[in-house]
Amino acid sequence: MYALADCNNFYASCERVFDPSLERRPVIVLSNNDGCVVARSQEAKSIGIAMGEPVFKCRDRIRRHRIVVRSSNYTLYHDLSQRVVQSLSHFVPDIEIYSIDEVFMDLDPLAGRDLEMVCRQARTAVGRWTGIPISVGIGPTRTLAKIANRIAKRDPELDGVCRLPDEKAAREDMLAAIDVQDVWGVGRRWASRLRELGVHTALDLSRMPTTELRRCFNVVAMRTGLELRGESCLDVQDVALPRKTMVRSRSFGTMVTEWSEMAEAIATHAIRAAEKLRLEGARAAQLSVFMSTNRFREDLPQYHRSGSEAMMPATSTTPVILKQALAIGRGLWKDGYHYKKAGVMLSDITFGHDQGMLFDVRDHERDHRLMEAMDQVNLRMGAGTVRPAVGGLRKRGWMMAQRCRSPRYTTRWDELPRTR
DNA sequence: TCTGGGGTCCTAGGACCC
DNA sequence: TCTGGGGTCCTAGGACCC
Numbered sequence: 001m002y003a004l005a006d007c008n009n010f011y012a013s014c015e016r017v018f019d020p021s022l023e024r025r026p027v028i029v030l031s032n033n034d035g036c037v038v039a040r041s042q043e044a045k046s047i048g049i050a051m052g053e054p055v056f057k058c059r060d061r062i063r064r065h066r067i068v069v070r071s072s073n074y075t076l077y078h079d080l081s082q083r084v085v086q087s088l089s090h091f092v093p094d095i096e097i098y099s100i101d102e103v104f105m106d107l108d109p110l111a112g113r114d115l116e117m118v119c120r121q122a123r124t125a126v127g128r129w130t131g132i133p134i135s136v137g138i139g140p141t142r143t144l145a146k147i148a149n150r151i152a153k154r155d156p157e158l159d160g161v162c163r164l165p166d167e168k169a170a171r172e173d174m175l176a177a178i179d180v181q182d183v184w185g186v187g188r189r190w191a192s193r194l195r196e197l198g199v200h201t202a203l204d205l206s207r208m209p210t211t212e213l214r215r216c217f218n219v220v221a222m223r224t225g226l227e228l229r230g231e232s233c234l235d236v237q238d239v240a241l242p243r244k245t246m247v248r249s250r251s252f253g254t255m256v257t258e259w260s261e262m263a264e265a266i267a268t269h270a271i272r273a274a275e276k277l278r279l280e281g282a283r284a285a286q287l288s289v290f291m292s293t294n295r296f297r298e299d300l301p302q303y304h305r306s307g308s309e310a311m312m313p314a315t316s317t318t319p320v321i322l323k324q325a326l327a328i329g330r331g332l333w334k335d336g337y338h339y340k341k342a343g344v345m346l347s348d349i350t351f352g353h354d355q356g357m358l359f360d361v362r363d364h365e366r367d368h369r370l371m372e373a374m375d376q377v378n379l380r381m382g383a384g385t386v387r388p389a390v391g392g393l394r395k396r397g398w399m400m401a402q403r404c405r406s407p408r409y410t411t412r413w414d415e416l417p418r419t420r
Numbered sequence: 421t422c423t424g425g426g427g428t429c430c431t432a433g434g435a436c437c438c
Numbered sequence: 439t440c441t442g443g444g445g446t447c448c449t450a451g452g453a454c455c456c
Contacts, residue, residue, distance in 0.1 A: 031424035032425065057423085072424090241428095249424095294423085296422090
């Protein structure tokens, strides 16, 4: 058996933990650059604010209903997420962190115990210890646990925990009430194709022949079908798999028309990416840079391009990555466009020892000492205390807009919550 | 005026090998 | 006259997730 613990309205709930005045009020959290709505409290959902809706389209409703608006504060959300995981692991040993607000739990080690009871205890504890409300779904496969979780959220009488019934008829009734689009693994495209085939609910999907799913879609869809029938195809990954790629990108606060600004943005992404790579003890052998105009501005000429080069040998040294990223970026750049976004992607990521180079003249030992010194200073004195100047030294238009970010209550001494 | 960021997996098709 | 069969690797694009 598996359980899925999912934080309710996670970012909105995080905002409430240290600001109880937000309780019972509609709250929304915005994406980077304060562009779209990425989280809504229950009250905001009831008003009809949609997930992913651009803020400028709901300004009226925000004013009319006095909705509280927050920029996203990932430092805070990430920290609270870790506390939720820590609390859960107190009750269930085998867990997989699936996303910032979801945890899968393998319940087999708890065989013989009342699984629903354990999950209820875990839910209460998370609420008390972290202030974050969660819902838990229990089922024989991960896909069914997801569905149970959805039901737990929807039906207040279940008090936040739903165990999928074992009896066939009862379970089928539940599956029949779930829209096929709401099944984990079925997105918009597949949902519309499935509807054309007469498949409208999770129950319909579970009854579709495996070979048909394989033929019309792919093995991923086939697994989903099997999982809905109770045949487990996806296990809890209790060890996080090593990453394969790393991306740093942002859309700009205001559009960029000068290479000097674009260069700062690319440099900043390259610097951050290299830093994170070192933090994880990894190196990358492939570097890509991309830039694009604003796809929503149909009145302006469009341009988007990416370029990529090998890095030999694989590296995490900032100056190496930086120099190459700027060279690629310069090659992509064309005057005359209004750029809205740029980014850097590192791939072919390795951990441990890499292939060396026969004619390598670079002093890697020196690189290593330099990076170590820089990282140590930044760790102790604050991020960005020592950094390459090409990333820019003053506030510029390309930098991200964040008009209403709450304090980083749990990770900064100078932003600790105070009592009056 | 204003529209996010970061991932994974699968498949088809082309290039290449013997 | 007649022109095979069995592979691997890479990439781009499409789908999905949060």
